[in-house]
Amino acid sequence: MAWPGFLTHYDPPEHTRLRRMVAPAFAVRRMQKFQPQVELIVEDSLDEIEALGGPVDFVPRFGWSVATTATCDFLGIPRDDQADLARCLHASRTERSDKRRVAAGNKFMTYMSKTTARTRRDPGDDMFGVVVREYGDEISDAELTGVAAFVMGAGADQVARFLAAGAWLMAENPGQFALLRDEPETVPNWLDEMVRYLTTDEKTHPRVALEDVRIGDHLIRAGDAVTCSLLAANRRDFPAPADRFDMTRERPEHVAFGHGIHHCLGRSMAELVFRTAIPALARRFPTLRLAEPDRKIKLGPPPFDVEALLLDW
Template sequence: MFEEINVVRGLEIHRRDRFDPGAQLRTLMAEGPLSILGIEDSPEGRTAWLATGYDVVRQVLSSDKFSSKLIYGGTAAGFAWPGFLTHYDPPDHTRLRRMVTSAFTIRRMQGFQPQVEQIVTAVLDDIEDIGGPLDFVPHFGWAVATTTTCDFLGIARDDQADLSRSLIASRSERTDKKRNAAGNKYMTYMHKAVSRTRQDPGDDLFGVVVQEHGDAITDAELAGVAAFIMGAGGDQVARFLAAGALLMVDNPEQFALLREKPDAVPDWLDELSRYLTTDEKIHPRIALEDMRIGDCHIKAGDTVTCSLLGANRAEFPGPADQFDITRERPAHVAFGHGIHHCLGRPLAEMVFRVAIPALARRFPTLRLAEPDRRLKFGPPPFALEALLLDW
């Protein structure tokens, strides 16, 4: 009952008012940096907390006094899906992350950038050829995000559309049966890709990890890592790009500055990341021992959910909580913090740095095709269901 209630309440808390925190999250932010979501109806009385303060979120995410393993059956025993790094604790997390990190070096990112530029140019060419009005969620967000992520992983172009459909269906189908079927198809492909790579490793993520670490990483772990990165890249990057396009429509004068005088706004991506925070929360952390955080007593077994959106907006209270592309390098936790800080951040930021200015240059008159029609946002995480734009 405790977990069911808080799943429902959590969805409401993380609903947004367009780009901004919704009323419930604003209320909890005003109560202080750490709030109680609920207390389990059991002898142990496990408490669920929500952290919204910037310093508290960083403290929780960087502390070894919390576990990242998933919670099942009303206990804090925990579980980790093979290869899904956010579900691991040290030393397993340390071992697995170290083996995958080499695929995200600065040298490899620099080498991959021309390919990202080609992908973005091709996507914008397609948009221009089709003409407006056009839905920018699939034609810009998903088109750029899935192609760049799949290419980075080493997934053949002929397989990418079908794999992307499986990923989307695994999260959006209305019945458990259909979602599970899509998820199984998605993971089956990843295992087949691992088998192919074992026989003939290339210069993609699969190949780099296999060549450098061989049997030190299992097939299940490598398939899980790839599925995890594809899920984050295909989903979170797509959501960010679509939201960025909408933000461009809302703030044409700021993006004109990015288009015409890019050197004048060197930290624009930090502000965009802070303000959008499209991945607004992460799964709860489990307290491994009793502790105090500020005035709050956290007991072993309690859970703390960190609101990345709350933390990023808490740093700029009141009227200062506005999108300002000229803001000097704002501190933010849009990519998390601590040992689980987003592994794919270098790739995601490179895609953003290429795609957003390119969109601003190519379509300087971008506008809502139906300005009087209310935009639809999906349930948390923050995602536009459709974004019909014209130019």
């Protein structure tokens, strides 16, 4: 069953209709206007980290701090509400108790629904406002609420996961960390290699085969659930154990943001945060390192889902 507004749950023609209405909010020109705001968010987070003094857990202080603030600002969520909304989102995905997880999810969606109603009355220049002003009569409240929840979930969770894993990766590769800091022209190669190597969104939303179809040597029967492993696809040219992070390689092809009609709508937003935050981290903390190098870093179920990351400098 498709959740209203969750773009990965749809196929054409409904997917085409919704994507057409949301895409203008992610236009290159709007991302360029948003860049100074992202730069301020990153610098504020790094200021707080520096003021705390090491070691610091970079998962909440860098990953979640930058990702949730940037995504909430993009959506037009007031700063006073952001911390509580981020906690609800995080709890809806991590609470061990089903009851608490559902309660947190309901609270999160209730807030998004109220934001939809508020934007209908007074649309601003945020993502909500852009969609309402341009397509208000064509999109339902449930769809608009779902789109915003979908963007918040992907923007906060996936981007936060990437930032934490990216900080870890750079701390373990000081030579490449220095290259990123000293040679800004390497950022495009670094960005493509980073998202290929990390691939924090492991797989696509499952689909069900409507008829028998053969893919390579495998027969997919009607009724079978099928998903694509982005992780495996991004390692097709560098299978284990040869796969390694190398930002000096020629820019690799990857599907970390999906492909085709379901190519990630928020890629421009995510890449803006990535290419702002990690290079800024390299400049601010050139000696960044693991605070406990002999201690195994605990990972959650998806690849590179770092639960805690103590770094020092």
